Amino acid sequence: MENLVLYRKYRPQVFAEVAGQDHIIQTLCNSIKSGRVSHAYLFSGPRGCGKTTTARIMAKALNCQDRKVGNCEPCGKCSSCLEITNGNSLDLIEIDAASHRGIDDIRELRDGIKYVPSKSKYKVFIIDECHQLSKDAANALLKTLEEPPAHAIFILATTELHKMLPTILSRCQRFDFRKLKIDELVHRLKGLAEKENVKIDKAALELVAINAGGSVRDAESLLGQVLVFSGIKGGKETIKAGDIRDLLGIVEIKFIGDFIDLLTAKKAAEAIAFLNGITDKGFDLQEFNKSALNYLRHGLIMSLAGLSDSESAGLLLASGLTNEEFARLKQQASELKIERLRKIIELFLGAQEKIRYSPIPQLPLELAIIEACDAV
Ligand SMILES: Nc1ncnc2c1ncn2[C@@H]1O[C@H](COP(=O)(O)OP(=O)(O)OP(=O)(O)O)[C@@H](O)[C@H]1O
Ligand SMILES: [Mg+2]
Ligand SMILES: [Zn+2]
Incomplete structure (x- = not known):
């Protein structure tokens, strides 16, 4: 098996592939269709439930050169979509606030904002782990959010909503991502197992889902371990719950x-x-x-x-x-x-x-x- 990191391999590329966050996806989709987009979004919620993924799809949809009228999905094929998929778009700037938490990082961002997008309609800034910005940096960001240029769209993501400045919160349209339910995870895992051509029964998938604690990333990474295991066994037999227990050392x-x-x-x-x-x-x-x-x-x-x-x-x-x-x-x-x-x-x-x-x-x-x- 060449690529075992399932959660990278199968990261959703269109809204329809995002599991479990229907309410959020629908609202975002409608706003794209109607062209009424906000300049600042805040995606909050637990780890591995789709915040960064959705932010990237949003950026793609907003800048897609070939998006059909009345449709919110990005085409996935135009040069803008491809650049975002490949991680080399000049109009999508991703900042990891966990490692770039200082005032200088935000200043740099503010200086960069003035310039119009290189080829697209919008310059999209995704700021991950936004709660980790230093106080000065958060205040500088707030200034920017108060008067964003028309071409700028911010998507802030955080796992710790309570650590965000209330003044920033009030500037953003907020979306609370949630953990996935067991059956939603099972459904997603089942699809991935089929794509990977691995036979695994329902009880086994349930056990993987239960042990992921609601995180899609964790579920997919556990499934990845299971696939390695099945590969070792020859990959022909159906994987059962007992196999998963042995593998994860779970007590029944x-x-x-x-x-x-x-x-x-x-x-x-x-x-x-x-x-x-x-x-x-x-x-x-x-x-x-x-x-x-x-x-x-x-x-x-x-x-x-x-x-x-x-x-x-x-x-x-x-x-x-x-x-x-x-x-x-x-x-x-x-x-x-x-x-x-x-x-x-x-x-x-x-x-x-x-x-x-x-x-x-x-x-x-x-x-x-x-x-x-x-x-x-
Ligand atoms: N709702 C979802 N539907 C489908 N796949 C998902 C979903 N959420 C997460 N994933 C899978 O998990 C991986 C990580 O998701 P993502 O980076 O969007 O999580 P996150 O919410 O930003 O987490 P973190 O807070 O750790 O940054 C994705 O590549 C994807 O494979
Ligand atoms: Mg993320
Ligand atoms: Zn496109």
């Missing part, structure tokens, strides 16, 4: 669920035997404990009173559990009751650090189990 949620059942029933001896079984299977105990803690934490939050349906749905999404696993956790949490749940979390939290230093790695967890089964 079902194991965690079974383990918590034993604690709930106060079956200390069985829980310890179970733990030793996990160790024999070669799982890392700290990872196991971390997964268990994460699981219990969601149980704890879930059992806090007065969770609305939409909050519950949000929790389900954040937990990365399937509907069935989520229902099981709910049942366990209601059986354990909040007090005992809290106690158990504290016990296992205390064991986490000790695992590393203990002469017998499972001992701290065994002690925690005994106490957890004693508790209240």
